[in-house]
Amino acid sequence: MTRIDDVARRAGVSTATVSRALRGLPTVSPATRERVLEAAAELGYAASPSASRLAGGRSGAVAVVIPRVTRWFFATVVEAAEETLHDAGYDLLLYNLGGREHARQRLLHTANLHKRVDAVMLVATPLGPADFVAVTNLALPGVTISSGTAVPGWPRVLIDDRAAAAAATDHLLALGHRQIAHISGDPSDELAFTTHIDRRIGHRRALLAAGVQPDPRLDIEADFTINGGSRATAELLRRGPLPTAIFAACDEMAFGAMATLRQAGLRVPDDISVIGIDDHDVAGVVGLTTVAQPAAEQGRIGARLLLGPLGHGDPADAVEPPVILPTRLVVRESTAPPRAG
Amino acid sequence: MTRIDDVARRAGVSTATVSRALRGLPTVSPATRERVLEAAAELGYAASPSASRLAGGRSGAVAVVIPRVTRWFFATVVEAAEETLHDAGYDLLLYNLGGREHARQRLLHTANLHKRVDAVMLVATPLGPADFVAVTNLALPGVTISSGTAVPGWPRVLIDDRAAAAAATDHLLALGHRQIAHISGDPSDELAFTTHIDRRIGHRRALLAAGVQPDPRLDIEADFTINGGSRATAELLRRGPLPTAIFAACDEMAFGAMATLRQAGLRVPDDISVIGIDDHDVAGVVGLTTVAQPAAEQGRIGARLLLGPLGHGDPADAVEPPVILPTRLVVRESTAPPRAG
DNA sequence: CTGAAAGCGCTTACAG
DNA sequence: CTGAAAGCGCTTACAG
Known part of the structure; x- marks a missing residue:
């Protein structure tokens, strides 16, 4: 493997100069830099990241x-x-x-x-x-x-997770829904992964602002995957009462919800509406209404x-x-x- | 940061011994190894990958x-x-x-x-x-x-990409389809990314084995994404003749195909069948028949x-x-x- | 603007 | 089984 001293020898300078020239430090004359760059290119040289890290602290x-x-x-x-x-x-x-x-x-x-x-x-x-x-x-x-x-x-x-969730819930409310289920993460799991907590807060606030009392039976947790959304929806169907809409905290869970509803013989949106958050690539394919995030x-x-x-x-x-x-x-x-x- | 000599000092051995003990080399007495591991644990020591790489060649x-x-x-x-x-x-x-x-x-x-x-x-x-x-x-x-x-x-x-593709096409043939469109990669793009080439070969062989002459108008290329599948399907609809089934070389393109068909007012599978390869997480959600790969x-x-x-x-x-x-x-x-x- | 020399933190023959 | 010493390939003060 070519090392820095191969380049130095070829360019007729010290390794220190090669190092400086290659990293674009200003303290190298244009002519020298040119020669070094040329030599490095000819040799196909690239500095060893390990050596750089050890000597200089940067690992790249x-x-x-x-x-x-x-x-x-x-x-x-x-x-x-x-x-x-x-x-x-x-x-x-x-x-x-x-x-x-x-x-x-x-x-x-x-x-x-x-x-x-x-x-x-x-x-x-x-x-x-x-x-x-x-x-x-x-x-x-x-x-x-x-x-x-x-x-x-x-x-x-x-x-703004709260605002995004509120926007989803507001959309459902504006359509006339009052029994809105929410599928999100485990509410007791605080840590700092606050996404699901904030989305739940936004949802509840939107509900309350519209004069709708959140129904704990319509609040269900899942793991942000398609399967999780499916299971949560199955649980929702089992548990009753049937909501008129489901707001899943992410599109993947919404996909799972749609699949389970379909299997249960319920039509979306005729029997029940579904909305998510994300704008996953597949959202357009299944016609999912969602709150897009970049x-x-x-x-x-x-x-x-x-x-x-x-x-x-x-x-x-x-x-x-x-x-x-x-x-x-x-x-x-x-x-x-x-x-x- | 703790270094190897901190551990060596604490364990009362040389750095060479620390290095050996920590990497589990056999040439260390059990007692010594124990002491080294203990010292390393107490200090929360982990070897610098850069130094290891430089000295020993392994980067981890x-x-x-x-x-x-x-x-x-x-x-x-x-x-x-x-x-x-x-x-x-x-x-x-x-x-x-x-x-x-x-x-x-x-x-x-x-x-x-x-x-x-x-x-x-x-x-x-x-x-x-x-x-x-x-x-x-x-x-x-x-x-x-x-x-x-x-x-x-x-x-x-x-x-076995050819076999997987043949299985998909065979399934459609068994259902009675004869006008089967195939969406896959650019056939002229040989390189070594042979996936799409092999899938096309498998498809054509299955067709020929069933006595169906491949129709070049039903062979269309896309980029293995949902959008690619959508565009290819739109092109297929524009171009005619309408196939009775579409075999997409991956599930994502099949999703795109399903979305475009739906938008065009065509029902799957009533008007047209769709099959993919992969068994993508979403395949179950949209009810896509596919050839699953692990x-x-x-x-x-x-x-x-x-x-x-x-x-x-x-x-x-x-x-x-x-x-x-x-x-x-x-x-x-x-x-x-x-x-x- | 450039170079000689030390040093980064390890591992590896080489001895013992 | 263990240690002293060299060396991996760079970068960085320090001089000039």
Whole structure:
């Protein structure tokens, strides 16, 4: 493998100069820089990230921590972040927690992370008090996406989950629905993964604002997957009373709800309306009405905010107040007024 | 940060011994090992991957290269591989090519990759002749998933794409269909991403075996996404003649087809049948008949085959002939006999 | 603007 | 079974 001294020899300079020239430091004469770049290109040289990290502290990699790549929102965030990061020359270490508590522990409470990466992107990752301390002690730049709690010094990118949920519920209310079921996360699971909590709050507020008393029997929890939405809906059907509409806290759960309703012989929206949040790629296919959120944009903006402190960003990207992205209601065919009677 | 000599001091041994004890080398007395492990635990020590890589050559990371995380198959493969890899103590570097040719070039033709990772997992990644040489020169262990061409010395995990496609077409033929459209990839795009080529071959062979002459007007290309499937189907409707069934080379394109048919006022399966390949999570939701392939298993097996050469695997996992996983027809509601008349 | 030298934190022969 | 020492390939003060 070509090393830095191969380049140095070829360019007739010291390794220190090669290092400086390649990293674009200003303290190199244009002529020298040219010669170095040429030699490096001819040799197909690229600095060893390990050696760079050891000597200089920069690893050239960013950790992206998500709950599950197989969920639409997270895959979309990762895809956008990946492109931004790689374009800036950073590698992406993917940590898919997958609901495994030990995976979260291992990641957060290990000295390893900050020896490996220059920055961290935390996507909807629950942070208990101990985790919070661990993350803070990381002393790494970071960004938080779709996360209720703020990490000191880290920018945040998110949507207004309460407003998004309220918009969904308001849509159903405006159609005349009063028996509206809500499928969301486990309400007792506080941690800092506040998405489902905020969505539930937005839903209830919208209900109360319209003079509708929330019915606990219509409030059911699931795990934000299609299967979870199916099971929750089956439980809803079993339990009674039958709502006239279902508001699922994410599109995937709404898909599950639609499937289960269909299997139960109920038509959407004739018998029951369904609405979600996300605007998943498939939403258009099944005609799901939803509150769209910009997932790719959250990943892209998050990555850019990370690059700032790493010296690769546009200073204009450096914001302190949270970046709150807009959502919008997308009406399709899964919602309609409740049946008369 | 705690370093190896902190642990050495605390355990009353040399750094060499700490290194050996922590990596489980046999040349350490049980008593000493115990003391070292204890000291390391108390200090929360974890070796710096960069230093390890530099000194010993192992980076503790694996590169996973995929076309697009946002597609079901790839997300599922990545999720399974991630779990297997992290459980073995390896980090996962994600390279999402995203159809960007420069991303592929940069990745494959850069000296960087093998300075960063210990092994490579290539998922459905096209390899031109030059790429092929580059990958071979990497001199890294690797595995290939869902890829037509073999890299010398790398195990392969895949399904029999021709058989899977033939199974789909056979199902339609058995129902009585004769005008069967096929939506797949660009037939002129050979590279080594042979998935769509093999699926088309399987389809045509099934047709011919049943005495049906393939109609070029019913053969249309798309990009394996939902939108691609929509557009292809719109084109099919425009072009005529209307087929009685559509076989999409992946479920996502089938979803797009279903959506477009619905918008065109055509009912599935009454007016037209649709079948896919994958068994995407959503397939059950929309009642799509499909040929299921085990995506997570491909990721899991691929990761295990990678761990073997890295000294972490079960030797029993070391196979040379390609691992060909079974597929199976899953009949749902999107296929039915063609309308009489 | 450039170079010589030290040092980053490990692992690996080499001795014993 | 254990340790002293060299070395992995860079970057960074420190000089000049």
